[in-house]
Amino acid sequence: MGKKKTVNLEPETPYHTYTVDKVAAHLKTSVVEGLSSEEADARLKTYGANELEGNGGVKWYKVLLRQVANVLVAVLTIASILAFATKDFAEGGVILFIIVMNAAIGFWQEFNAEQTMEALRNMSSPTAQVIRDETRITIPNNQAVPGDIMIFEDGDVIGADCRLFEVFNLETDEALLTGESLPVQKNLSLIEKEDEALGDRVNMVFASTTVVKGRAKGIVTNTGMKTQIGQIATSLMSVDSNEQTPLQKRLNKMAYFVFLAAIILVIIVFGVHKFKYSSEAAIYAISVSIAIIPEGLVAVVTLTMAFGVSRMAGFKAIVRRLSSLESLGAVTxxxxxxxxxxxQSKMVAVRMWIPGEGFHRITGTGFSPEGEIYRQVRLIQDASQTNEELVPVGAGSDHYTRLIQAASLCNMAEIRRTNHPEVHGEWTAIGDPTEIALQVLAHKAGLSKPDLVEKGFKLVCEFPFDSSVKRMSVLFQAPPTADSPGDHYIFMKGATERVIGSCTSWREGNVEHRLEEEKGGDRARFEKMVFDNMDTLAEKGLRVLTLAYRKFEAVPGVDLVHGLERDEVESNMTFLGLVGIYDPxxxxxxxxxxxxxxxxxxxxxxxxxxxxxxxxxxxxxxxxxxxxxxxxxxxxxxxxxxxxxxxxxxxxxxxxxxxxxxxxxxxxxxxxxxxxxxxxxxxxxxxxxxxxxxxxxxxxxxxxxxxxxxxxxxxxxxxxTDDNFATIVKAVAEGRRMFANIQKFVQHLMSANVAEIVVLIIGLAFKDREGNAVFPMSPVEILFLNMITSSPPAMGLGLEPPSESNMREPPRSAKQGLFSFEVVMDTFVYGLVMGALSFASFSIVVFGFNNGERGTGCNSRWSDSCEGVFRARATSYACMTLLILAHAVNCRALRETGWSIKNLMTLKHNKMLWLSIVIGALLVFPVLYIPGFNRNVFKHSAISYEWGLVLVSLVIFIIFAEVYKKIKIKVMKPLNLEANSQAEMERMRSYMTQPETDSVLEGTVVGNGNSNRILKQR
Known part of the structure; x- marks a missing residue:
């Protein structure tokens, strides 16, 4: 076991015993303005990233181990040992070189892919909201520094240890640190004991704990390994970088299948040789097993995955789990x-409705409080038309004022002019978009929250918005008057159905109407009035918020901060009015x-x-x-x-x-x-x-x-990262593209392997003078075909851009694996044809051009009697090389022609693919014609007129591929959807207008949300 790393920690500063001003002075920060960007960057260099040591990271030795600890390397190592044992040093050296090169390429690709994934995982790690340059911004949590002003809200994972200076009903889950299962209620009480237990440091929050309720602001005191969680070296946020995706599991199963097939083929080879061991039989068996294993598959999959994740990040979609990349293509x-x-989430309040005062129109856009509020008055000019007059509200009625107060005070948003030099004078906002819209409305009415607070309104208690009740309420104490020390008021906002359910009265001007509880009384008429006016706003596409209030009589001895129940506070409310907010x-x-x-x-x-x-x-x-x-x-x-x-x-x-x-x-x-x-x-x-x-x-x-x-x-x-629906659609398209590309390169690699096996297995029937099988292709040729010829085009296929029909095809079935019937059929059909053409070339050269002369020992050395076999082997190798490269063009689409001028022109968009085809074709010439290198290493000789056979085979293969695809188009079900978006709309219209039938929805609440309307759904 290795030595455990220890962290030397400085004596802990007891920030919980410091006042807020002392903490701010100690850390040289401002609770209002926060740090400047320049100061934050400087502190990041001083304190380091806000992350735990040893949390994730890419271990190079683990990546390297994965490259050498696999079936492929084991088979190649055995082949190399056998070659050296038979004193075939050239072949053994080439195989050894292939092992090293394969490991190096795989290591380089996978290491870079792992680093890319690690960087993207860091991008998707928890973020922090801080105030910098007087503006609230969101930063990656690892960039938080001591002195930052951090903001926490319900559901946030706290990113650093902080001293609190503003708290509203804050409760945090600290079970990770203290083992306490109940949430801890926080406040601003000063604590005197420096060694106070963590669970009792109620004016502090700690990294990696979770906000269960409420909100707060705090000064970051410690980050990284100096946090409490850092001191016990625990990370909650780690992501398993070695998770296996369904695709990887399927490929592992395929690897076992291929290994089993290799063993069977080895047995067949030795069976043909009557199970008599010889170096010739052993090397031939190894050659067959090498031929069936797609050596470049792991590297190609890794590259494609990394490229897909990087593309997704470019689309502003960060992949946290690799399995989701494959799942996206199946989304229905x-x-x-x-x-x-x-x-757009750029909300602006544009309409109001107040009982007795009617509708109001609000002008202005964005965060700017510049705008006016008008009351709409309809004037009847004649029987056929009306005209709308806008009357400025001015100061407004008491009812109007109370509604604006509710919008202003039941609100956590802030708007202000920034003093940052780059955007000096611009209005910025902090908070929920809906609350920002209401706060801008309050500013336009001259009753902004800062103004009301300055006049003496004090927040006593807050019940934040809860999705289960769909409302928020606050308890404020009004400024004291000569008659009282200050009345208490509860203000509420939320969804109409939930707010009016808490109301027992409603205001019309200065008159307050009580609601009768019995059905059919005033409540029914009141609800109809509210819902009718809400429908008027909602049908214009406005989001409608409802406001209410009531005067609260404080009970002596009751803690107004912690002693109130939500149900008690949110009852007996008085309805004020509606606000319509538009979000384009x-x-x-x-x-x-x-x-x-x-x-x-x-x-x-x-x-x-x-x-x-x-x-x-x-x-x-x-x-x-x-x-x-x-x-x-x-x-x-x-x-x-x-x-x-x-x-x-x-x-x-x-x-x-x-x-x-x-x-x-x-x-x-x-x-x-x-x-x-x-x-x-x-x-x-x-x-x-x-x-x-x-x-x-x-x-x-x-x-x-x-x-x-x-x-x-x-x-x-x-x-x-942009919260945009269009990004989801791009992600689905990318998931489809990636899965389709994986099918393309798997088909390409496996077709090449099938072709090689066809040549080698048939070749067992051809014996030399001593009765040994003659290799139609040498082991080095096979390795070269698999590693140098096949793999680069396969990588290019993995980088193919999406096809034109990518988003016009139905989602693939979630149960559909990588090897669909069509992919398996294509793999064997193309493989058999390539193998047959390559072996036909070998046979024609041996029997047609060299009278069947097969010499002796032609598998290991050249001689005059072996010249015919060596030229035939070179012809077969050249033929297989060009067929594999041509097949890469076929694999770009399952059924579309690959050889039309239009499709060939699109090759320029995939630089990796066309370069690999061109370079792969050019590499045939040095391999065939370098003296010594050709005969001693590859076991073939230079060819001349045999090129005619190669070109004829290439033409036959291209013609076959085109005819085969046309047959598939006619016989198989079309891939493209027949229905387009217009057809989908027509289908919906048809469904929406079908004759009425007995419905399971009969008697339920109507679709427009009105609780007193019971209609039948079609």
């Missing part, structure tokens, strides 16, 4: 979120969705928005046709509808819904299960902590890199 359904994925779709979303339909991939939108809002955006991005109704649409459901259905009822649906609104994390899991029961292959996007179950349940889990929590990223297979 994509379940996507709306906000930020299909849309990304320009690339619609083309990407249409491309999915062309590829046979169906898209589902699972969103927390109102059904009308979701449907409006779904129409804009082509998830559903634009000319179909929203109500009574079986492809648009609410989560309440979908969750209320049993698995049996869901399975009876002709088609699963394309849009699920008001979606919860459990709904996503249920959708994945429904897709799996239909034997469909699903990709699911997610960003929150609660999305982790659905990300794990999906065949391919895709986390959002910008808005996603670290927990979601760890549960995912792929991380999108």
């Amino acid at each position: 359904n994509i379940c996507s979120d709306k906000t930020g994925t299909l849309t 779709p990304r320009a690339e979303s619609r083309p990407a969705v249409l491309q999915c339909y062309e590829a046979g991939v169906r898209v589902h939108m699972l969103t927390g928005d109102h059904p009308s809002t979701a449907a409006a955006i779904a129409k804009e991005v082509a998830i559903i046709p634009e000319d179909v109704p929203i109500v009574n649409n079986p492809l648009i459901m609410t989560a309440a509808q979908f969750d209320a259905m049993s698995d049996e009822d869901i399975d009876k649906l002709p088609e699963l819904p394309r849009v699920v609104a008001r979606c919860s994390p459990n709904t996503k899991v249920k959708m994945i299960a429904a897709l799996h029961r239909r034997n469909l292959f699903a990709a699911m996007t997610g960003d929150g902590v609660n999305d982790s179950p659905s990300l794990k349940a999906a065949n391919v889990g895709i986390a959002m890199g910008q808005s996603g929590s670290d927990v979601a990223k760890q549960a995912s297979d792929i991380v999108l």
